[in-house]
Amino acid sequence: MAAPTSVTAPATALEPYKLHTDADFPPLKNDLILRVIRGEDVERVPVWIMRQAGRYLPEFREERAKHDFFTVCRTPALACLVTLQPIDRYAGLLDASIIFSDILVIPQALGLEVQMLPGKGPHFPEPLVDPSHLGRLKTDVDVERELRYVMEAITLTRKGLEGRCPLFGFVGAPWTLMAYMIEGGGSKNLSKAKTWLGRWPEESKELLQRVTDVVVDHLVAQAKAGAQLLQVFESWAGELSPDYFATFALPYLRQIPTRVRAALHTLSPTLSQIPIVVFARGAHYALESLSAPGIHYDVISLDWTMDPVAARNRVGETITLQGNADPCLLYAPKETIKKETRLMLEKFGTRRRYIANLGHGMLPDHDPEHLRAYLEAIRDVSSELNA
Template identity: 45%
Template sequence: MSAPLKNDRLLRALRREPVDTTPVWVMRQAGRYLPEYRATRAKAGSFMALAQNPELACEVTLQPLERYELDAAILFSDILTIPDAMGLGLSFAQGEGPQFAHPVRTRADVERLGVPDMESELRYVMDAMRVVRRELAGRVPLIGFSGSPWTLACYMVEGQGSRDFATAKAMCWSDPALAHTLLETLARSVAAYLSAQAAAGAQALMIFDTWGGLLAPSAFREFSLRYLAHVVTALKSDMRARDIPLILFSKGASAHLYEMAQTGCAALGVDWTIDLADARNAVKGKVALQGNLDPAVLRASPEVIRREVRRVLDSYGNHPGHVFNLGHGITPEVDPEHVKVLIDEVHAYSRVLRAA
């Protein structure tokens, strides 16, 4: 874990320092679009068996770096590891996404929950982090991550994936005190989880608030943003994590970028529903920005991919503090060669921008 970084573009960009070319990584860069990932998952037998095996998790974490000139690795895991460690019985049904055997619906359900022990219930995550750091040998930084308190609560209350998470939202209206009790426990858990990842070797951290955009503005501030801020504050006071840059990504919440920038995070992920120029103006130079190509562009021709990459880079302009990424995760049907086109164009065109 002490090997010096050979490529620190990501960390420099997150600190809004100059870089020779815009760093790029891709959400879900280790995943079903890669044939080698599908082969390793088949060997593991299931998604959870893969995620809970540190050596195999390392293998799939490194697979995209063998194909592409990426500027970061992100640990292969899942955002629902915390509720699984709380005993909710996580499983993944074929073609149906995550399901919990024991949803959280009542006060008794919530009161049974506690912050998991990170080196017992979630040791497999920390072991995987340590293995990946060793195998990377300083090649690129390693990103650790968690789901946000609100997003975790959505799945825990609903018991499965959903388009609108109406059951979780209903709890906020019918029993807001119960919702806050759940979210407070989750905020403490997320902070402890990310701190443990930092201690195990993460060099950057990210929180995925995937379902923040489902909330109306006042509800977003009360049930999502409030707990994102709690996590940031906790990490800032934790000697293991306070110097690790933290990225907040709340999908569909572009209207709240200025407020999120006030939390003390290093960077904000941005989805494709806002131009980066507008996002940069919104945060007033307070944080770096990550994003924001529409993942569907990767299903277009190489010519279109290159054009849209240039459009995103032009929108941000020749300013420090940009990490190129998709506006959400890569989808399984994408041609792996199209990802190479994207990464190569980011590096090539951003060099041109810096030379202008």
């Protein structure tokens, strides 16, 4: 395998990325997930899976044996290839695709080096240690220059999907990205990042706002490139207390859909209607604030520790819910997978305002055929319940 590589933006100036419309792509044949988000009754529950393109697939591992992780991300043809792998393998069973990229392309665009180390995961050789390091970050980031490879991959993948299902773009949320930038990688308790919140709250807010600005621009650029849905991953939300979440996460999460839609509206009123999903993992206390009038998220994704019935009662009937099987269910026998999936579907309801998924992403040692069993159970059981 090639050595880890850092990311360097193109040296030459680039023209603004073309605004793509549906007319530039093959007609969509499966709009089930979009109909659910609009609140329409459906014949079965739509399903897609977080990290559905990844290390559990032998065909993905074959590509990774040839290329560094970020080389795959930065090469549109490779990103398209691995994005389509689960769509091809599970033909007719997945109702959305998600572009193969990484949330940490935003810290890279801000000027930090990020490596993906075998057996360890993301690594920042020089994380932000204290507020004096904010000066190391780029200002006025030109996302369409720094992250153009993501846009090119989205446009290429939209064409490669041939209308089989819609395509998600995504970003990491500001608090989650800030935590990575300070911790330098994964962490059990985020002690370094949370130290910033307590010791340097104003500087933390400055960093969060700077990250938010790039997040917004990146989502807008992905929509311009052809993404049909967008998801915001606040993967470390549950590491914050309710008060800290309200101070250091929620204000920036609130900005994102409002600003994205305003920017897209100037380009195309139709494009501004793009559905936006938020996944605040572990933040049980945040369901009401994330679904409050005016925050403008269309879908709230739930992790596996949240009860579907209670969540529905808390968010009301106009928000679509997504989730939320424990990824470890896929280690169980196939009959157990089907039984537990039925219970999940019965709790969520199967006719409207629900998208099936896992409560987090696929794990590297999952058996691909056990994911197939889960997808087939979603299809068969929801069709039966809706008959």
